Every structure is written in structure tokens, then in C-alpha cells.
Amino acid sequence: MKICSQICLIFSALFSLVANAMAAEVWYGAAKQGNVLQGQIPGVSKIVIEEQTYQADEDGNFLIAFGREAKAKQNVELILTDGTVKNVVWKIAPTQWDIQKINGLPQKKVTPSAEDQAAINDERSQVSKSLSADLRQGYWKNGFVEPLKGRISGAFGGQRVMNGRKMNSHAGVDIAAPLGTDVVAAGDGKVVMTAPNLFYSGNMITIDHGYGLQTMYAHLNKIKVKNGQMVKKGEVIAEVGQTGRVTGPHLHWGAAIKGVRFNPHSLLQLKGGENQHSVSSHDFTN
Numbered sequence: 129m130k131i132c133s134q135i136c137l138i139f140s141a142l143f144s145l146v147a148n149a150m151a152a153e154v155w156y157g158a159a160k161q162g163n164v165l166q167g168q169i170p171g172v173s174k175i176v177i178e179e180q181t182y183q184a185d186e187d188g189n190f191l192i193a194f195g196r197e198a199k200a201k202q203n204v205e206l207i208l209t210d211g212t213v214k215n216v217v218w219k220i221a222p223t224q225w226d227i228q229k230i231n232g233l234p235q236k237k238v239t240p241s242a243e244d245q246a247a248i249n250d251e252r253s254q255v256s257k258s259l260s261a262d263l264r265q266g267y268w269k270n271g272f273v274e275p276l277k278g279r280i281s282g283a284f285g286g287q288r289v290m291n292g293r294k295m296n297s298h299a300g301v302d303i304a305a306p307l308g309t310d311v312v313a314a315g316d317g318k319v320v321m322t323a324p325n326l327f328y329s330g331n332m333i334t335i336d337h338g339y340g341l342q343t344m345y346a347h348l349n350k351i352k353v354k355n356g357q358m359v360k361k362g363e364v365i366a367e368v369g370q371t372g373r374v375t376g377p378h379l380h381w382g383a384a385i386k387g388v389r390f391n392p393h394s395l396l397q398l399k400g401g402e403n404q405h406s407v408s409s410h411d412f413t414n
């Protein structure tokens with residue numbers, strides 16, 4: 129009788145240990161301007177931050193993007209599966225942005241003519257359509273790799289000055305490599321856009337990784353995938369090119385969640401990625 133109760137005690141202690149371990153939060157990436165953050169909070173169904181709602185899967189896994197201008201303090205609503213709301217405040221670390229001077233661009237790509245406006249509008253609508261996809265598929269859970277190894281010739285978020293004219297900040301990262309070098313898919317997903325000859329982006333691909341996350345590949349030479357095709361992380365999708373607004377061959381790699389652009393290199397820190405980096409919620413909560 130005594131032995132039994134001791135065994136029962138041990139079992140119940142073990143059970144509560146396992147239950148606590150299962151209920152623990154897990155985080156990858158960084159709560160930082162221009163970064164992606166991956167979380168798992170069992171029992172959470174949605175996260176609302178900066179008026180954007182991010183859906184969690186049935187195990188409470190989700191992704192959040194912090195834009196270049198993300199505020200230092202964010203009021204976050206965690207919506208639980210039973211509908212109750214938990215309010216928390218997160219501290220978003222600042223990022224230093226550089227200034228990128230780019231000279232030698234064809235002037236028509238910096239100050240486009242009225243006739244070019246139709247092509248620019250067409251590009252904007254095609255790209256924003258490809259970024260509005262919101263597949264309920266967790267392709268992103270397999271992690272990410274760099275789509276091309278090479279010199280970073282333009283960091284994400286840099287304030288750009290083109291032919292002496294102040295322009296918008298850089299919405300992706302530029303990786304320089306010789307014309308024709310293979311470009312691979314950064315992660316598993318579905319090709320949702322293959323567009324030829326866009327005014328700024330040249331030949332461009334968008335891949336949807338599910339839960340509102342897309343990656344973009346621009347200035348390509350050859351596109352080697354078709355719209356609607358499923359791709360695996362590391363699979364060749366295109367060749368490095370110099371199409372669109374460029375001064376030389378490079379890949380412009382972009383990433384967005386629900387239209388919020390962030391530094392695609394931060395994807396490598398997610399679980400299963402090339403640069404996997406787990407963090408504690410103490411890093412960004414009080």
C-alpha cells in the first residue's frame with residue numbers, strides 16, 4: 129500500500145513535469161526591428177500586434193514580422209483557444225540602418241517617364257497580389273536556407289540614394305554573384321508568382337510558405353519554376369540575372385508576412401534553419 133502510494137506520487141510528479149514541459153513557450157529569431165520571430169505558446173490561437181492578426185496553428189506555433197519602423201514598445205494581444213485575451217507588452221530592439229548610395233543606374237529607372245507609369249502600376253499590383261496569399265499550410269516549419277551564397281551588396285532597410293536622388297528604403301537584401309549562378313528556394317512552399325520583365329524587379333518569383341509568409345526573388349536571368357508549382361528548400365528555382373533596375377548581376381531577396389517586409393536573413397534563425405537561434409521570452413518582455 130505504502131509502495132503503491134509512493135509510486136503513484138512519483139508518477140504524478142513525472143506527469144506534471146511532462147505537462148509543464150509541454151506547456152512551455154518556445155521562441156526563435158528576434159523581437160527586433162526588421163526581423164521575424166517564431167513562437168510557440170500552447171493554447172494560443174491568434175496574436176494581434178500593430179493591428180495585424182497572426183494565426184497560430186493547432187499547437188500554438190506562429191510567425192510575426194517586425195517592420196523597419198516597428199515601435200520600441202508593442203501592446204500584444206494573445207487570443208487563447210477559449211476566446212480569452214491576455215495582454216502583454218513586448219520590447220522591440222532597435223536596428224541601425226545604413227545609407228546606400230547607388231550610382232550609374234539608367235536615369236529612366238530612377239525618374240520614370242509618364243509612359244512607364246502603367247508598367248510600374250502593373251508591377252505593384254502583381255507583387256501585392258502575390259503577397260496577399262495566406263495559405264493555411266505550415267511549409268515554413270521546415271526552416272530556411274540562404275537562396276544564394278555571395279557578397280551582400282545591399283543590406284535590408286538601407287536608406288537609398290540613387291543617382292543622387294533620395295529614394296525609399298531597401299525592402300530586401302541584395303546578394304551579388306556571377307550571371308547564371310543557381311538561385312534556390314529559401315524554404316518549402318508554393319510558387320505564387322512568376323513574372324517576366326517587371327519595370328523594377330525584372331524577372332521575379334514569389335514563393336508562399338504559408339501563414340502569410342512569402343519570399344521574393346528578383347532581377348533573375350532564367351526562371352526555372354512554374355506558377356503553382358510546389359518547391360522544396362534548397363531546390364534550384366532560377367539563375368542570378370541583371371533584369372529590371374540594376375547596375376550588375378545580383379539577387380534581390382525579399383520577405384514579408386502579411387505584407388510586412390523584414391530582413392529575409394532573419395528567416396535563417398527560425399527552427400530548422402541554417403542559423404537556428406532560440407531565444408527566451410525574457411529577452412523582450414518585462
Ligand SMILES: [Zn+2]
Pocket residue numbers: 282298300301302379380381
Ligand atoms: Zn535589392
